[in-house]
Amino acid sequence: MTVRHTADELVDAYLKYLGEAAEPLPEERRTELLAEVRTHVAEERAAGVVTPEEVRAMLARLGDPDEIVAAATDGLVMVKRQPRFRSRDVATLLLLSFGGFLYLLGWVAGVALLWTSDRWTREEKLLGTLVLPFGFLPVALLGTLSTAACRADLNGEILGCGGYTYPGWFQVPIMIALAAVQLVALFVLVKNARPRRSAGLRG
Incomplete structure (x- = not known):
């Protein structure tokens, strides 16, 4: 059986995954990164990204959370993940x-x-x-x-x-x-x- 998720559920799951992946980052950089992604998602949705299919495509364009975090670690001193x-x-x-x-x-x-x-x-x-x-x-x-x-x-x-x-x-x-x-x-x-x-x- 195929499980369908609402647009809000897809965004929440993506941001939760991103937050967990970003835990090793210094707190200031982690907060900044999450704020940037949330802002981008909000702007895209305000511009007309509404349906679950459109949200999936938008999140795919944003990229895998692990890859986003990897790019954000360049030049930073990592902290040990609790x-x-x-x-x-x-x-x-x-x-x-x-x-x-x-x-x-x-x-x-x-x-x-x-x-x-x-x-x-x-x-x-x-x-x-x-x-x-x-x-x-x-x-x-x-x-x-x-x-x-x-x-x-x-x-x-x-x-x-x-x-x-x-x-x-x-x-x-x-x-x-x-x-x-x-x-x-x-x-x-x-x-x-x-x-x-x-x-x-x-x-």
Whole structure:
């Protein structure tokens, strides 16, 4: 099946690719290059490049983003491209998920690393902090709770009940739901981790 993209989607994909390819450039040159390309694209579209086919042709004339970046590096001192994940980012994700088992302090440390990182936006940091505080700890605690247990005498009369008064069949679905929520949040953070996505931070 052929997937058709709108003109806006084609431009966004091109600019995203160009931005990623330009990461090794010095920040000033990278910003300048992206601004030049965006301006050129905007001028072309304002001049009548509207349909997806016309946009594809226009982007083809602009050239491959890797080739544009290669031409822009002439005479420049390149900077080392930051890896997608650093050791502190791996520690952040592990502490957010399992740090609650370390007397809760590990999770707090994970939240601190999350909010001082440049890999995630503010919305993603809120997701990682609030979607399931203390990570998988609530799931484990729920698993340790007992359902209602009653004792009866030989005549079948109830002598007393102890534990929590919710049905046993209700416990497992809740545990699965909580674990799924935490896994989804973790997936979003792993998928979206990129350098310099958080404004004002250069972690």
